[in-house]
Each structure stands twice: as structure tokens, then as C-alpha cells.
Amino acid sequence: MALILFAILLLLAGAALALTLPRNYHRAWASIGSQSAATLITLIAVVPALFNSKRLETVFQWSYPVSHIAVSVDATSAFFLAFSLPFTLLGTIYAFGYLAPDFEKQRHIGVHFALLNLVSVSFILIYTVQNALVFLLGWEVAAVSAWLLVIWEYRNQKIRFAGFNYLVSTHLGLLFLVAAFMVIHSSTGAFDFASFRPFWGTPSVLRNVTFLLLVTAFGLKSAFFPFHTWLPRAHSAAPAHVSALMSGVIHKAGLYGLLRFTLLMGTPDRWMGWFLILFSTISAILGVLYTVAQRDIKRLLGYSSTENVGIVGIGIGLGYLGLYWHQPTLVVLGFSGAILHVLNHALFKCLLFYCAGALYRSTHSIDIEKLGGLIKKMPQTAFMFLIGGLAISALPPLNGFVSEFLIYSGLLNLNIPDLTSKSALIIEAAILALVGGISALSMTRAFGIIFLGSPRDLAIEYHGEAKRSMRFTMALHSVGILVLGFVPMAGISLVRRPTEDFLNLLGESPTHSDYLTQAYSGLAPIGKMSFIFAAILFILVILRKFFLPQAQKGPIQHPTWGCGYAAVNSRMQYTGASFSSQFSGIYRIVLFFLRKEKLPKTPFPESGHLNTHCVDAVERRMFKVLGEGENMILNITRQLREDSHFSFSLGLAVLLILIGLVINTTLGGNS
Amino acid sequence: MKLLPWLHAFSVLVLPIFLIGIIQRTKSIWAGRKGPQLNQFYYSLRRLLHKTPIYSDTTSWVFQGAPLIFLASVFTAALFVPLFPGYVPVSFSYDFVFFAYLIALGRVFTMLGALDTGSSFEGMGASREATYSALIEPAFFAALGTLALLAGKTSFQEIFMALNDSPLTWAARSGCLIALFILLQVESSRIPVDDPNTHLELTMIHEVMILDHSGPELAALEYGTAIKTTLLCGLIASLLNPLTSTEASEKPLLGFAVSMGLMIGLAVCVGLIESWIARLRLRAVPKYAFVAFWAAAFSLALLLIRGECQ
Numbered sequence: 013m014a015l016i017l018f019a020i021l022l023l024l025a026g027a028a029l030a031l032t033l034p035r036n037y038h039r040a041w042a043s044i045g046s047q048s049a050a051t052l053i054t055l056i057a058v059v060p061a062l063f064n065s066k067r068l069e070t071v072f073q074w075s076y077p078v079s080h081i082a083v084s085v086d087a088t089s090a091f092f093l094a095f096s097l098p099f100t101l102l103g104t105i106y107a108f109g110y111l112a113p114d115f116e117k118q119r120h121i122g123v124h125f126a127l128l129n130l131v132s133v134s135f136i137l138i139y140t141v142q143n144a145l146v147f148l149l150g151w152e153v154a155a156v157s158a159w160l161l162v163i164w165e166y167r168n169q170k171i172r173f174a175g176f177n178y179l180v181s182t183h184l185g186l187l188f189l190v191a192a193f194m195v196i197h198s199s200t201g202a203f204d205f206a207s208f209r210p211f212w213g214t215p216s217v218l219r220n221v222t223f224l225l226l227v228t229a230f231g232l233k234s235a236f237f238p239f240h241t242w243l244p245r246a247h248s249a250a251p252a253h254v255s256a257l258m259s260g261v262i263h264k265a266g267l268y269g270l271l272r273f274t275l276l277m278g279t280p281d282r283w284m285g286w287f288l289i290l291f292s293t294i295s296a297i298l299g300v301l302y303t304v305a306q307r308d309i310k311r312l313l314g315y316s317s318t319e320n321v322g323i324v325g326i327g328i329g330l331g332y333l334g335l336y337w338h339q340p341t342l343v344v345l346g347f348s349g350a351i352l353h354v355l356n357h358a359l360f361k362c363l364l365f366y367c368a369g370a371l372y373r374s375t376h377s378i379d380i381e382k383l384g385g386l387i388k389k390m391p392q393t394a395f396m397f398l399i400g401g402l403a404i405s406a407l408p409p410l411n412g413f414v415s416e417f418l419i420y421s422g423l424l425n426l427n428i429p430d431l432t433s434k435s436a437l438i439i440e441a442a443i444l445a446l447v448g449g450i451s452a453l454s455m456t457r458a459f460g461i462i463f464l465g466s467p468r469d470l471a472i473e474y475h476g477e478a479k480r481s482m483r484f485t486m487a488l489h490s491v492g493i494l495v496l497g498f499v500p501m502a503g504i505s506l507v508r509r510p511t512e513d514f515l516n517l518l519g520e521s522p523t524h525s526d527y528l529t530q531a532y533s534g535l536a537p538i539g540k541m542s543f544i545f546a547a548i549l550f551i552l553v554i555l556r557k558f559f560l561p562q563a564q565k566g567p568i569q570h571p572t573w574g575c576g577y578a579a580v581n582s583r584m585q586y587t588g589a590s591f592s593s594q595f596s597g598i599y600r601i602v603l604f605f606l607r608k609e610k611l612p613k614t615p616f617p618e619s620g621h622l623n624t625h626c627v628d629a630v631e632r633r634m635f636k637v638l639g640e641g642e643n644m645i646l647n648i649t650r651q652l653r654e655d656s657h658f659s660f661s662l663g664l665a666v667l668l669i670l671i672g673l674v675i676n677t678t679l680g681g682n683s
Numbered sequence: 684m685k686l687l688p689w690l691h692a693f694s695v696l697v698l699p700i701f702l703i704g705i706i707q708r709t710k711s712i713w714a715g716r717k718g719p720q721l722n723q724f725y726y727s728l729r730r731l732l733h734k735t736p737i738y739s740d741t742t743s744w745v746f747q748g749a750p751l752i753f754l755a756s757v758f759t760a761a762l763f764v765p766l767f768p769g770y771v772p773v774s775f776s777y778d779f780v781f782f783a784y785l786i787a788l789g790r791v792f793t794m795l796g797a798l799d800t801g802s803s804f805e806g807m808g809a810s811r812e813a814t815y816s817a818l819i820e821p822a823f824f825a826a827l828g829t830l831a832l833l834a835g836k837t838s839f840q841e842i843f844m845a846l847n848d849s850p851l852t853w854a855a856r857s858g859c860l861i862a863l864f865i866l867l868q869v870e871s872s873r874i875p876v877d878d879p880n881t882h883l884e885l886t887m888i889h890e891v892m893i894l895d896h897s898g899p900e901l902a903a904l905e906y907g908t909a910i911k912t913t914l915l916c917g918l919i920a921s922l923l924n925p926l927t928s929t930e931a932s933e934k935p936l937l938g939f940a941v942s943m944g945l946m947i948g949l950a951v952c953v954g955l956i957e958s959w960i961a962r963l964r965l966r967a968v969p970k971y972a973f974v975a976f977w978a979a980a981f982s983l984a985l986l987l988i989r990g991e992c993q
Binding site: 384385387388402405407408413417420421424426431432434435438441442443445446448449450452453455456457459461464465466534537538541544545548549552553556560567569570571573574575582584585586590591592593594595598 | 732735736737738739740741742743744745751752754755756758759762763773775776777778780781783784785787788790791794795798799800801802803804805806807809810811813814816817818819820821822823824825828829831832835836837884894895899900903965969976979980983984986987990
């Protein structure tokens with residue numbers, strides 16, 4: 013525990029150095045150096061907790077009103093710490109290359125790096141403390157530093173707006189979290205997580221309300237639908253490494269919160285499991301639908317985060333049902349799938365954002381429709397983007413498939429007790445398959461339009477491959493994706509201990525390790541088949557070499573077949589919008605397009621234009637209420653006033669319901 | 684039985700050539716022609732393998748790698764799809780999930796190969812393929828999930844072996860049969876979803892994606908598609924196979940013969956449907972894909988209403 017304290021001090025010292033040192037390069041190195049040391053120290057401290065059942069626990073005495081702060085690192089904390097800190101370090105290394113143009117300018121770059129250090133500090137706080145007040149402190153440090161990181165280019169009004177939008181949303185989430193803690197505190201009189209058990213562990217109406225408050229708070233943090241509206245804006249405005257860290261690492265705190273409170277809860281109610289599954293399914297499907305229509309690659313990746321937290325949520329919901337039904341296999345598959353998907357998502361989402369950053373540095377554009385043919389100009393970035401894109405579509409043999417396979421094998425499991433639930437979860441699996449299919453469409457579109465074909469906008473200049481520090485970070489992420497994909501047991505070894513803690517909620521039992529081994533044995537063939545696939549591919553590549561030399565001259569180069577049309581130009585290629593137009597047409601109920609058009613009316617050429625823009629339905633509705641809400645309420649009240657009997661009876665009904673709820677709650681709380 | 688692995692290898696490697704031949708021959712006979720010989724597809728492949736490939740200036744390694752990755756994914760999938768009862772080289776729990784995603788991997792690379800040429804035709808084909816395959820995906824999971832529920836097993840081989848002969852099972856099977864048959868038509872681009880013989884790029888789906896491929900790479904794509912068709916036919920044949928599991932394990936050769944008969948029958952069906960009806964308008968294809976999902980969901984609902992599994 014002393015090691016973790018030391019890591020916090022190191023990070024703070026690094027932040028202070030980054031702020032005070034005279035030269036930009038020294039400031040950046042101060043941050044990278046302190047983060048490396050802190051990461052190493054933290055890893056040394058938490059790795060035993062991740063692989064053995066060793067648990068770090070300490071209590072710090074503190075003054076009023078906190079009285080004491082319990083700190084503990086169990087397997088779940090260790091898991092989140094063990095990936096968050098190294099990923100933040102890699103992001104900082106990437107920032108070194110990404111912000112290179114700013115190094116030359118007279119801009120104080122230390123602030124940015126100091127904030128990155130603070131993000132690491134907030135991880136240590138959130139993932140270790142067992143005290144609601146300090147938890148909120150860590151939550152707030154993460155939120156504010158993320159906000160300041162987002163508005164790095166603060167001179168741009170749009171970016172300030174996106175940052176403000178994020179700040180408001182994240183604090184709305186904080187309000188819900190504070191409300192939940194207030195409810196719990198009023199029932200238990202404690203801020204210590206361990207003291208929550210008597211209230212949080214027994215079913216009551218108030219617990220249900222608290223659960224909903226917590227899900228809203230954590231949902232806002234992790235950008236579940238419909239709490240995602242801040243996310244695409246913030247991701248598109250922030251520097252690439254900040255988007256990557258926010259999407260892949262910082263917002264996993266919401267999922268951590270959900271998992272932490274599950275561990276504290278014990279056995280959840282049945283409705284909670286179904287509620288989580290439904291809520292997460294909506295996130296997954298709407299998130300992925302929105303990726304189909306985006307022009308801005310970073311917005312696209314942002315929506316894809318909503319999709320992926322949805323998939324994690326489905327896993328958690330499945331685990332809840334497993335806990336309720338006392339089915340150890342479901343608990344293992346649900347929670348392992350969810351926790352592993354958190355790590356997998358961090359790997360491929362950060363990689364994709366880093367690639368988007370590399371694109372931006374090379375072309376100064378992240379508009380899919382303007383790019384094209386970049387595989388020739390940036391072959392390494394293209395290859396890594398492809399790996400990330402395939403992984404995020406959950407295609408074998410990469411890591412995304414492993415965690416989704418766990419979730420699938422939970423959804424289609426034979427241990428689900430009743431037929432109705434089985435049928436519902438089969439339909440759920442079918443929906444997850446649809447999400448996978450749409451995700452593949454979306455990533456094919458993104459990779460195909462950006463990197464393949466020929467450049468679409470000749471005005472764009474290409475500045476070649478990304479800086480070495482950026483490619484270093486990207487390469488490490490790609491290696492992680494490949495390793496976790498080809499060796500599923502590597503990922504499993506990381507999530508085994510955290511899952512065991514969830515399994516212990518069913519009561520400690522020596523048979524648990526059998527369940528774990530049995531559930532995980534299903535993954536062994538996946539790794540084997542991945543290697544067989546690679547071997548077959550290798551043989552085919554050799555065979556191709558064997559067939560090609562038989563041709564005398566080697567391959568012939570020729571322009572693409574244009575159906576006999578000779579004046580083909582690059583503007584005639586398929587665009588991102590045309591690629592997805594048929595698909596988004598089917599889902600036009602949710603994919604809301606703003607159209608500005610002046611179409612030609614006569615058979616002869618005349619000037620015209622068509623401009624389509626996919627807007628977020630939730631955000632549009634929200635702004636409409638914010639902008640015109642007064643008028644809406646005014647209209648309603650005006651109608652009510654005309655019919656006084658109606659309004660009187662309505663008011664009475666609402667009053668009665670409220671009174672009933674209050675009485676019910678107080679009685680329920682007392683009994 | 685040492686013979687069985689060889690029979691499986693035969694079904695994966697040689698049978699596709701004849702299945703394609705049978706589909707062609709059926710169409711020819713129905714149209715009043717004599718038609719090509721049944722192994723014509725083999726000669727086409729051999730011809731393509733000896734040709735020099737032509738690469739577009741726009742393309743990159745993705746274009747050349749895509750056919751190989753597609754073929755590799757299909758070969759890998761062939762390892763765990765039961766083509767006749769009683770034998771499959773590899774079988775593991777939820778292998779059907781792996782199957783679906785492996786096929787998706789091959790498909791994604793076919794689409795990327797198409798987009799690599801920068802041709803608007805091929806972009807159009809890729810867009811259509813992406814759309815329809817995303818929509819058909821739930822049908823496969825609903826169908827296999829229902830069958831897994833019905834059989835109480837979790838891998839292809841075990842599911843098909845464990846299905847019994849009760850009327851309920853056959854009713855549920857028929858819904859899944861419709862789902863899988865539509866899946867076959869979408870995945871192997873047959874009428875009414877796609878017309879493999881159309882001559883106009885604007886109306887194609889699969890064919891337009893491989894317009895620029897030539898020589899050995901085109902052969903890889905054609906062969907891969909034929910194997911994929913065979914695998915899906917094999918799945919449907921296993922679903923329809925009337926032999927009980929004891930019969931199948933005692934007389935695997937009988938099972939093989941029945942399966943071959945069913946697959947040939949399916950190929951004739953595909954050919955007949957191609958002769959009888961025109962393809963759907965492209966806008967109607969999504970609805971056709973939904974029919975597949977609803978057919979599978981109907982089977983599931985049937986189980987739910989009857990409140991029983993095997």
C-alpha cells in the first residue's frame with residue numbers, strides 16, 4: 013500500500029515538474045518519466061492481487077467529517093489499475109509525437125502533461141478507495157482534468173462548446189452519484205463502502221431507486237444511450253490521445269463503479285439483470301447504428317464506444333441474472349466476458365483513435381469523405397487501423413471476438429433455468445449478431461473509404477507517416493490485440509481472479525475453480541482454430557507464390573475497370589455516404605438526417621445541391637427542449653387552464669400518487 | 684472408420700465443383716438446353732489458375748490478400764461444419780458462433796478488396812453485400828439458438844445428432860430450414876437475392892465486387908464461394924437428415940449417402956428457384972432477410988408456446 017501512496021506522490025511531483033520546468037521537452041519528459049516510474053511501482057503493488065488471492069488493505073485516519081479512509085485493492089481494482097495506468101502512459105508517449113507542432117510554438121505544454129499525470133492519480137483514487145467522499149473526489153479530478161484536456165485548442169469556439177457540453181454532462185452524472193450516496197448515507201450513516209452492506213445487500217424499494225440513480229450516474233460516465241450526447245462532440249474536439257484515453261480508459265470508471273457496487277450488493281434482484289440487459293442492448297444497437305452515418309472518423313469512434321459499453325453491459329446483466337439464478341456458469345461467462353471486453357475495448361479503441369490522430373497530423377482532416385488511398389501514403393497506420401477495425405467488429409482471430417464469444421456462450425447457455433428466459437436471451441444473441449454485422453459494415457466503410465481507392469479531395473496535402481513515438485504506441489496496442497486474440501488464455505488469466513470474486517457472491521465454495529476451468533475450457537478451441545486459420549493462410553500465400561511465376565511477365569498493371577468509360581476520376585468513387593445510404597435508409601426512424609437540397613427539375617443540366625447531415629436524435633430533442641421548453645410548457649398549461657375540471661382531477665391524481673410513494677418508501681425503509 | 688475424414692475432405696474440396704455444376708445443369712435443362720458438363724467449374728478454375736493476374740494501379744496489398752484470407756476463412760470453417768452425420772474433424776461448444784464470425788471475416792475482406800479498386804461499381808457491390816449480410820446475421824443466430832435450445836446441445840455436430848423425430852421438432856426444424864435456406868441464398872448470392880449470371884454491373888452484388896479480380900485470385904474467390912455454398916447446403920442437409928443418431932453412428936456410410944442426396948436435392952432446388960422466379964428488387968431484399976429472422980423466431984415461439992424442449 014505504501015507503494016501506491018508513493019506512486020501518487022511521484023505522479024504529483026511529475027505534474028509539478030511539468031508545470032515548472034523551463035523547456036517544453038523537459039516538461040514532457042518529466043511527465044513521461046514520472047508516469048513510467050509510477051506505473052511500474054503500481055504494477056509491482058497490484059499484480060499479486062490480480063493473480064493470487066492477496067488483497068491489499070489499509071485504513072488511513074483522517075479528520076472530521078471523513079474520520080477514516082479505507083483503501084483496498086482487490087482483484088477487480090487491480091485489474092482496472094493494471095491496464096489504466098500503462099495505457100495512460102502510452103497515451104502520454106503518443107502525445108509527445110502528436111503535440112510536436114505545439115512544442116515549437118511559445119505554448120506552455122506542461123499544463124497538458126501535468127493533467128495527464130492527474131488523470132493517472134484519479135485512477136489510483138477511484139480504483140482503490142473504499143470511501144464515498146474520496147471516491148467522489150477522484151471522480152471529480154478525472155472529470156475536470158478530462159475537460160481541461162479536451163479543450164486544448166481552446167481558441168476554437170466549437171471546441172469550447174464541446175468541452176462545456178462534456179463538463180455539464182459529467183456533472184449531471186456527479187449529481188446522480190451524489191444523490192445515490194446521500195440515499196445510502198441516510199440509511200447507513202456511513203461513507204465507507206463496507207458499511208453499505210446492510211442497506212445495499214437487502215432488497216427494498218429504496219435500494220431499487222438507488223440502483224437506478226447509480227446506473228444513471230455510471231451510464232453518463234460511460235456514455236450509455238441516451239446519456240451519450242456529450243460523447244461524439246467531445247471526442248471529435250479533443251486531441252487524439254485525449255479522445256483515446258477518455259473513450260478507452262477514463263470512462264471505464266463508470267463500468268468499474270457498476271462492478272464495484274455489484275460486489276458490494278451480493279445478490280441482485282432479477283429485474284436489475286433484465287433492466288441492465290435491455291438498457292445495454294439499446295446502447296449497443298443505437299450506438300452502432302449511429303456509427304454507420306458519421307462523416308467524422310472521431311465521431312464515428314465515439315458512437316462505437318457507446319456500442320461497446322453496451323456489449324459490456326449485456327455481459328454484466330447476464331452476470332446479474334446468473335447471480336440471481338445461482339448459476340455459476342452464467343456468472344463466470346457474463347462477468348468474464350464483460351471485464352475482458354473492457355480491456356479489449358481499451359486496446360482497439362485507443363488504437364483506432366491514435367490512428368485517427370495520425371491521419372489528422374498527416375492530412376489535417378478527419379472527414380472520411382475527403383480522404384482516400386491513404387494505404388499508399390501511410391502503410392503502417394493503415395495496417396494498424398485495419399487490425400483495430402477488425403478487432404472492434406469482433407472478427408476472429410483478434411481479441412474482440414474472444415470477449416464477445418464469452419458473452420455469446422453465456423446468452424446461448426443451457427444452464428439458463430426457464431424456457432422464457434432462454435428464448436429471450438436467444439433473441440438477445442441475435443440482436444448482438446446484428447450489432448456485430450453493423451459494426452463490420454461500419455468499419456469496412458471507414459477503412460475502405462479512408463485508406464483504399466484513390467484520394468478524393470485533391471486539395472489535401474499528405475505529410476507522410478506519423479511520428480515515431482505515435483507509431484510506437486500504436487504498435488504496442490496492435491501487438492496486444494493480436495496476443496489476446498490468438499492466445500485467449502492470456503486474457504482469461506487476467507480476468508480469472510476478478511471473476512472469482514463475483515462467483516464468491518454465491519457463497520464461498522471449493523467447486524468454484526472447477527466452474528471457472530470448465531467455462532474457460534470452451535475458449536481453448538478458439539485459440540487453436542485461430543492458429544489453424546493462420547497456418548492455412550500461410551500455406552495459401554506460399555501456393556500463390558507457386559502459381560504466379562508460371563505467368564511469363566509477372567502481374568500486369570492496368571487502370572481499374574470502368575465499364576468502358578475512359579474519363580474516370582477520383583470524385584466518381586463510392587463515398588462513405590453512398591456506402592451506407594441503403595443501410596441507413598432502412599433505419600431512418602432512428603438515424604435522423606437533416607437534408608438541404610435543391611435538386612434539378614428539368615431534364616437539362618442546371619445547378620443544384622444536396623447536403624445531408626446525420627444528427628443525433630437525442631441531442632436534437634434535448635436542445636429543442638432546452639431552447640423551446642418554456643413555450644412547450646406554456647402551450648400545455650394554456651390548454652389545461654381552459655379545462656379546469658380536467659386539470660383539477662389530474663393534479664389530485666398526481667398528488668395522491670406522490671403521497672402514496674412517500675408513505676410506501678418510508679414504511680419500506682423502516683420495516 | 685478411417686474413411687470418414689477422407690469423405691469429409693472430398694465433400695469440402697470436390698463436391699463444391701459438382702454442386703455448382705448441378706445448379707447450372709438444372710437451370711440449363713429447365714431452359715431447354717443441354718448445359719455444361721457437371722465438372723465444368725473445375726476446368727474454369729484450372730484455366731484461371733494459369734492466367735496472369737491483372738492488378739489495377741489503384742490497388743494495394745489488400746486487393747491481393749483479400750481472396751486468400753477469404754479462402755482461408757472458408758477452409759477453416761469447413762473444419763467444423765458437419766457435412767454428413769457422424770463425423771466432423773473439429774467440434775467444440777458454440778462453434779456456430781465461430782462459424783458466423785469466420786464467414787464474416789472472409790466477407791469483410793472481399794468487401795475491402797472491392798473498395799481497394801476505387802471503382803464505384805465495386806463500392807456499390809460492397810455496400811450491398813455489407814447491408815444484406817448485416818441483416819441476415821440475426822437469422823442465423825436465432826435459428827441455431829433455437830436448434831441448440833431444442834436439442835439441448837451447443838455444437839453443430841451435437842445439435843444435429845440430438846434432434847429427435849417428434850412432430851414438434853419437425854415443426855421447429857422447418858422454421859429454421861426456411862431461415863437457413865434464405866441464408867444460403869444471401870451468402871452464396873443466388874436468385875432471388877442476387878443473380879450470378881446478370882450482365883449489368885448495376886444490378887450485381889457479389890459479381891460486381893470481384894470485377895477487377897483475375898487469374899488465380901479470381902479462382903480463389905470463386906472456389907471459396909462454392910465451398911461456402913457447399914457448407915451451407917451441408918448444414919441444411921444435416922438439419923433435414925431423417926436418420927436417428929444411433930443409425931447414423933452405426934452406418935456412417937448410409938448417413939453420408941443420405942446427406943449427399945439431400946445436398947444434390949438442395950442444389951437442384953436452388954437451380955429450380957433460379958429458373959422459376961425473377962430476382963427481387965434490391966429494396967425488397969432487406970424484407971426477405973427479415974423473413975429469415977421471423978421464420979427462426981417463429982420456431983422459437985413454437986417451442987415457447989408448447990413449453991417444452993426435447
